[in-house]
Amino acid sequence: MDALLTASRLILDPYVLWVITASAAFGMFVGAMPGLTATMATALLVPVTFFMDPVPALGAIVTATAMAIFAGDIPAALLRIPGTPASAAYTDESYAMSKKGQLDLNLGVNLVFSVLGGFVGVAILIVCAPALAEVAINFSSFEYFWLALLGLTCAVFMTSDVPLKGITSLLFGLAINCIGIDPAAGYPRFTFGSVELLQGISFIPAMIGMFALSELLRGMVHADAQGAVIAQKIGNIFSGVFGVFKRYWFNFLRGSAIGVLIGALPGAGADIAAWISFAVSKRFSKEPEKFGTGHIEGIVDATSANNSALGGAWIPALVFGIPGDSITAIVIGVLYMKGMNPGPTVFLQNPQFIYAVFIIFILANILMLPLGWIAIKGGKQLLRVPRNVLLPVILMFCLVGSYAMTNSIYGVIMMVVMGLIGWLMEEHGFPIAPAILGLVLGEMLEQNFMTSMIKADGAFIMFFERPIAATLGVMTLLIWGTMLWRGIRGRPATLGEAAPAP
Amino acid sequence: MRANDAIAGLVLVILSIVMIALTASFPDFPGQKYGPSLFPRILGAGLIVCGGILMWNGLAARRGGAPWIEIAPWAKEPRRLATFVLVLVLLLLYIFAAETVGFIPLALLFLVTLFVWLGVRPWIAAATAIAGTFTIYWFFATLLRVPLPRGWLNSIL
Amino acid sequence: MSKISRRTFAASTAAVAASAAFGFKPAFADEAYPTRPIQLICPWGAGGGTDATARIVGVLLEKEFGQPVNVVNRTGGSGVVGHSAIATAAADGYTLGIITVEIAMMHWAGLTQLTPKDFTPLALMNEDPPGIQVKADSAYKTVKDLADAIKGSAPGKFKASGTGQGGIWHLALVGWLKAMGLPPNQVAWVPSNGAAPAMQDLAAGGIDFTTCSIPEARAMIDAGKARSLAVMAPKRAATFPDVPTLKEAMGVDYTTGAWRGFAGPKGLPQPIAAKLTASLKKIFDSKEYNDFMSSRGFGVLWNDASGYAAFMDKADAQMGEAMKAAGIAKT
Numbered sequence: 001m002d003a004l005l006t007a008s009r010l011i012l013d014p015y016v017l018w019v020i021t022a023s024a025a026f027g028m029f030v031g032a033m034p035g036l037t038a039t040m041a042t043a044l045l046v047p048v049t050f051f052m053d054p055v056p057a058l059g060a061i062v063t064a065t066a067m068a069i070f071a072g073d074i075p076a077a078l079l080r081i082p083g084t085p086a087s088a089a090y091t092d093e094s095y096a097m098s099k100k101g102q103l104d105l106n107l108g109v110n111l112v113f114s115v116l117g118g119f120v121g122v123a124i125l126i127v128c129a130p131a132l133a134e135v136a137i138n139f140s141s142f143e144y145f146w147l148a149l150l151g152l153t154c155a156v157f158m159t160s161d162v163p164l165k166g167i168t169s170l171l172f173g174l175a176i177n178c179i180g181i182d183p184a185a186g187y188p189r190f191t192f193g194s195v196e197l198l199q200g201i202s203f204i205p206a207m208i209g210m211f212a213l214s215e216l217l218r219g220m221v222h223a224d225a226q227g228a229v230i231a232q233k234i235g236n237i238f239s240g241v242f243g244v245f246k247r248y249w250f251n252f253l254r255g256s257a258i259g260v261l262i263g264a265l266p267g268a269g270a271d272i273a274a275w276i277s278f279a280v281s282k283r284f285s286k287e288p289e290k291f292g293t294g295h296i297e298g299i300v301d302a303t304s305a306n307n308s309a310l311g312g313a314w315i316p317a318l319v320f321g322i323p324g325d326s327i328t329a330i331v332i333g334v335l336y337m338k339g340m341n342p343g344p345t346v347f348l349q350n351p352q353f354i355y356a357v358f359i360i361f362i363l364a365n366i367l368m369l370p371l372g373w374i375a376i377k378g379g380k381q382l383l384r385v386p387r388n389v390l391l392p393v394i395l396m397f398c399l400v401g402s403y404a405m406t407n408s409i410y411g412v413i414m415m416v417v418m419g420l421i422g423w424l425m426e427e428h429g430f431p432i433a434p435a436i437l438g439l440v441l442g443e444m445l446e447q448n449f450m451t452s453m454i455k456a457d458g459a460f461i462m463f464f465e466r467p468i469a470a471t472l473g474v475m476t477l478l479i480w481g482t483m484l485w486r487g488i489r490g491r492p493a494t495l496g497e498a499a500p501a502p
Numbered sequence: 503m504r505a506n507d508a509i510a511g512l513v514l515v516i517l518s519i520v521m522i523a524l525t526a527s528f529p530d531f532p533g534q535k536y537g538p539s540l541f542p543r544i545l546g547a548g549l550i551v552c553g554g555i556l557m558w559n560g561l562a563a564r565r566g567g568a569p570w571i572e573i574a575p576w577a578k579e580p581r582r583l584a585t586f587v588l589v590l591v592l593l594l595l596y597i598f599a600a601e602t603v604g605f606i607p608l609a610l611l612f613l614v615t616l617f618v619w620l621g622v623r624p625w626i627a628a629a630t631a632i633a634g635t636f637t638i639y640w641f642f643a644t645l646l647r648v649p650l651p652r653g654w655l656n657s658i659l
Numbered sequence: 660m661s662k663i664s665r666r667t668f669a670a671s672t673a674a675v676a677a678s679a680a681f682g683f684k685p686a687f688a689d690e691a692y693p694t695r696p697i698q699l700i701c702p703w704g705a706g707g708g709t710d711a712t713a714r715i716v717g718v719l720l721e722k723e724f725g726q727p728v729n730v731v732n733r734t735g736g737s738g739v740v741g742h743s744a745i746a747t748a749a750a751d752g753y754t755l756g757i758i759t760v761e762i763a764m765m766h767w768a769g770l771t772q773l774t775p776k777d778f779t780p781l782a783l784m785n786e787d788p789p790g791i792q793v794k795a796d797s798a799y800k801t802v803k804d805l806a807d808a809i810k811g812s813a814p815g816k817f818k819a820s821g822t823g824q825g826g827i828w829h830l831a832l833v834g835w836l837k838a839m840g841l842p843p844n845q846v847a848w849v850p851s852n853g854a855a856p857a858m859q860d861l862a863a864g865g866i867d868f869t870t871c872s873i874p875e876a877r878a879m880i881d882a883g884k885a886r887s888l889a890v891m892a893p894k895r896a897a898t899f900p901d902v903p904t905l906k907e908a909m910g911v912d913y914t915t916g917a918w919r920g921f922a923g924p925k926g927l928p929q930p931i932a933a934k935l936t937a938s939l940k941k942i943f944d945s946k947e948y949n950d951f952m953s954s955r956g957f958g959v960l961w962n963d964a965s966g967y968a969a970f971m972d973k974a975d976a977q978m979g980e981a982m983k984a985a986g987i988a989k990t
Binding site (some may be wrong): 167187412450453 | 504505507510514518521524525528529535536537538540541542545546548549552554555556559574576578582585586589590593594596597601606609612613616617620621623626630634635638642647648649650651
Binding site for chain 3 (some may be wrong): 138139140141144181183184185186190195196198199200201202406407408443447450451454455457482
C-alpha cells in the first residue's frame with residue numbers, strides 16, 4: 001500500500017501531469033497522421049524521455065502509444081488510410097461505414113471501444129500479469145511457427161471475395177520479405193551486392209508506400225474531385241454507441257481478450273491483435289455477409305483488441321523483460337536506461353514504478369475520451385483543408401516519416417517502390433493487406449520454421465508433439481482444409497470473376 | 503491501366519522462376535539437407551500455382567471478350583496523367599537530390615510545385631509551403647532529432 | 660512552372676553562396692571543433708544494449724562539447740548497414756559511430772568488404788563475455804556435468820542457441836568445443852533472432868543451453884527460469900560473483916567476448932580524433948557512465964585509439980579462425 005501511495009504522489013506532480021498531457025497530444029497527432037505509427041512515436045520519444053525521470057518517461061510512452069493506437073482509426077474512417085498499422089485490419093470496413101453515412105457512429109464506436117478495450121488491457125495487466133506471462137513463456141519455436149501461420153491464415157480470411165488474389169498477395173508479401181539477410185543462416189538473399197538491400201524491405205516505409213502513397217497518387221489525380229473525401233458533418237459521435245454496446249458486448253469482451261492474449265505473446269502486437277480479432281469476429285458472426293459493406297461488428301472486436309493489446313504487451317515486458325511487441329521492446333531499453341531492470345526483481349525492489357505504470361495506463365485511458373473527442377473534431381478540420389493543399393503536405397510527411405524509419409534515403413526509395421507496387425496491385429484487384437501481413441509475419445514464420453526443423457532434425461511430426469503446438473497446428477490445418485474445400489466448391493464463381501461485367 | 507489477369511499471372515510465373523533460379527547458389531545449413539533456399543522455393547512454387555490459375559482465368563475471360571489491357575478513364579485525360587507523372591518525377595527528384603541539396607530547399611520546391619499545379623493560388627501556395635516545410639523540419643529535425651539531409655544549408659543550420 | 664523553377668533557382672543560388680561563405684570554416688576550426696551537431700551512428704536497433712551504450716555516451720559527449728550529439732540508428736543487414744554508414748561518412752568529425760565485434764566477423768562471412776582498418780578507432784569502452792546457461796530445472800549442476808554429457812553424446816544431439824548462425828555467441832560455442840578438443844558440429848546450433856528469444860526458448864525447453872552474454876541472460880536468471888554455469892572470461896562477472904569462469908570450473912582456458920567501441924570514418928583529422936579520445940576517456944572515468952553500465956550489468960573495458968586498433972586486429976584474427984573452424988567463413 002505504501003508503494004501505491006508513493007506511486008500516486010509521483011504521478012500527481014504537475015510536471016508529470018504536463019508531460020502526460022503533452023505526450024497525449026503528441027500521440028494523437030502522430031497516430032492520426034498517416035505514415036506515422038505508434039512504434040515510431042515511441043522510438044521518437046526515446047531521445048526526449050532520456051532526459052526525464054523514470055515516471056514521466058514511462059508516462060510519456062504509455063500515454064502516447066495508447067492515444068496513437070486510437071487516433072489511427074480517425075484517418076481510416078475519413079481517408080481510408082490507416083493512421084497506424086494497428087488500424088489496417090478494419091480500414092476498409094471503417095471507410096465503407098463512413099461512405100454509408102455512418103461516420104459519427106463509426107468514430108464514436110472507435111473511441112469508446114478503444115477506451116474500454118484499453119481498460120480491459122490494464123485490468124488484466126494488473127490482475128494476472130504473472131499468470132498470463134507464465135503461459136506465453138512456455139512457447140518455443142514450434143508454437144510460434146503455428147501462431148505465425150495462423151496469423152497469415154487470417155490474412156487470407158480478410159479477402160473473402162477473391163481468395164486466389166488474397167493468397168497471391170500474401171505469397172508476394174512473404175516473397176519480398178525474403179530479401180535481405182535470411183533469419184536462420186545469416187545468408188544474404190536477393191541483395192545483388194547492395195548494402196542497403198541487406199536490411200531487407202523495411203516494414204514501416206513499405207506500409208506507408210502501399211497504404212498511403214498509392215492512395216495519395218489516386219487522390220492527387222482526382223484532386224479536383226473534392227467529393228472523394230468523406231465530407232459529412234461530424235455530429236454527436238456518442239449517440240447510438242450504447243446501442244452498439246448492448247448489441248455487441250460479447251464482441252467487445254472477446255476482442256479485448258484476444259487483444260490482451262496476442263499482446264502478451266512476444267513478437268505480436270496491436271496490429272496482429274486487430275487482424276486476428278477481426279477475422280474471428282467475421283468467422284463467428286451471425287451475419288458474415290455484411291462484412292466488407294460497412295458493418296460495425298468487426299470494428300467493435302478489432303478496435304477493442306488493438307488497445308487492449310497495448311496493456312497485454314506490458315505483461316511479459318515487466319515480468320520477464322521480454323517485449324510483447326515492438327513498442328515494449330523500446331520500453332525495455334528505456335527501463336534499463338533508468339536503472340529499472342525489468343524482471344521479477346522490479347516488483348520487489350521498485351514496486352512504486354510498477355504501480356505508476358498501472359496508474360498511468362488508467363489515466364491515459366480516461367484522458368483518451370475527451371482528447372479523442374477533440375481529435376475527432378479536429379481531424380475533421382484537417383480534412384476541411386482543401387485537398388490540393390492537404391495531399392501534398394501528407395505526401396511530404398510520408399517522405400519524412402519513411403526517412404526517419406531508416407535514417408536514410410533508402411526508406412524513401414522503399415516507400416516509393418512499394419507505393420507503386422501497391423498502386424498496381426489495387427488496379428488489378430489484388431488486396432494489399434495480405435501482402436503487408438506477409439511482410440510483418442514473414443520473418444517470424446521462417447525463423448521459427450527453420451529453427452523448429454533444425455531442432456526436429458527434419459522430422460515434421462515434432463511440430464505436433466508439444467500440446468499447445470499441436471492445438472494451434474490442428475486449428476490452422478482445419479482452417480486451411482475448410483477454405484480449400486470451400487474454394488473447390490466455389491470454383492466456378494472464381495473462374496468467372498475476371499470476366500467483365502456485362 | 504488494368505492488364506488482363508493472364509498477363510499478371512504470366513509476370514508472376516516469370517518472376518517466381520527467376521526467384522527460384524537465384525536460390526540455386528544458396529548454401530545449405532552445415533549438416534542439413536536444407537538452408538536459406540527452402541523458404542523462397544516453397545513461396546515460389548506457391549506463386550507459380552497462383553500465377554497459373556490467374557493465367558487460366560484470364561484466358562477464359564479473354565475468350566469471353568475481355569481486352570488484354572484496359573486504360574482507366576482518368577489516364578485518357580492528359581492533365582490527370584500529367585499529375586501522376588509529376589508526382590513520380592518529384593519523388594524521384596527527392597530521392598536523387600536529397601543528400602546534395604538538402605531537405606529544406608527540396609521540400610519547398612516539392613510543395614510549391616504541387617500546390618501550384620493542383621491549382622492553389624500562388625501566394626497561398628508559397629505561404630503554406632514555407633510554413634509546412636519549416637514546421638516539418640522543426641518537428642522532425644529539431645524536436646525529434648531525425649537527421650534530415652542538410653545539403654546546401656549544411657553550414658548555416 | 661518556369662516561374663517557380665526560376666524562383667527556386669534564385670533561392671538555391673543564395674544557399675550555395677551561403678554555404679561557400681561558411682564552407683571555409685572547418686579548415687581552421689580544428690580546435691573550435693565541434694561547431695555544429697554531431698551524428699553518432701548506431702548499427703543496432705533502438706532499445707538494445709549497443710543503442711543504450713551509444714545513447715549514454717552521446718548524452719555525456721553532448722555535455723562535454725556543448726553541441727547536440729544525435730544518436731542515429733542505421734539498422735539491418737546484421738550490422739553491415741550501420742558500419743558501412745560510419746565508414747563511408749565524411750571524415751570531418753561530425754559523423755561518428757559505435758562499432759561492435761561484428762566488424763571483425765562480417766567480412767569473413769562475405770557480407771561486406773569492410774574490416775576494422777576502414778575506421779579511425781577512438782576508444783574501446785565495453786566488453787561482455789558469454790556465459791553458459793541452462794534451464795533452471797536442468798539436470799546439469801556444473802559446467803563439467805554439461806561438458807561430460809556433450810562429450811558422451813552423438814554429434815548434434817545437444818542443441819544450443821543465443822544468436823543467429825555464425826553470430827558471436829555461435830563462435831563462442833565453437834571456440835569452447837574446440838578448446839575441449841571436440842568438433843564444431845558436436846553441438847547443433849539453433850539460430851535465433853537475438854539472445855532474448857533464445858533465452859525464452861531455453862526456459863520453454865526447446866533447447867539445451869545458451870551461450871549468450873550474462874547481461875542478456877540476466878532477466879531470465881533473475882526470474883528463476885535459467886541458471887548460468889560458467890563465464891568464458893578471465894575473471895568472474897561483478898553482477899554474478901557466484902558463477903565461476905571456465906578455467907576455474909573445468910580447467911579450460913578459453914575466453915572471448917562481445918565488445919563495443921567508438922570510431923570515425925578512416926582519415927579523421929588527428930587533432931579531432933585526439934580531442935574525441937580524450938573526451939571519451941573523461942566519460943569512461945565518469946560516475947554516470949560507470950553507474951549506467953553496472954546498472955545494466957555491462958562490463959567496462961578501456962583501450963585508447965592505438966590500443967583499440969591492436970585489440971581489433973587481434974579479435975579479427977581470432978574470429979577468422981573460429982569462423983573457418985565452424986565452416987562459416989567465405990574468405
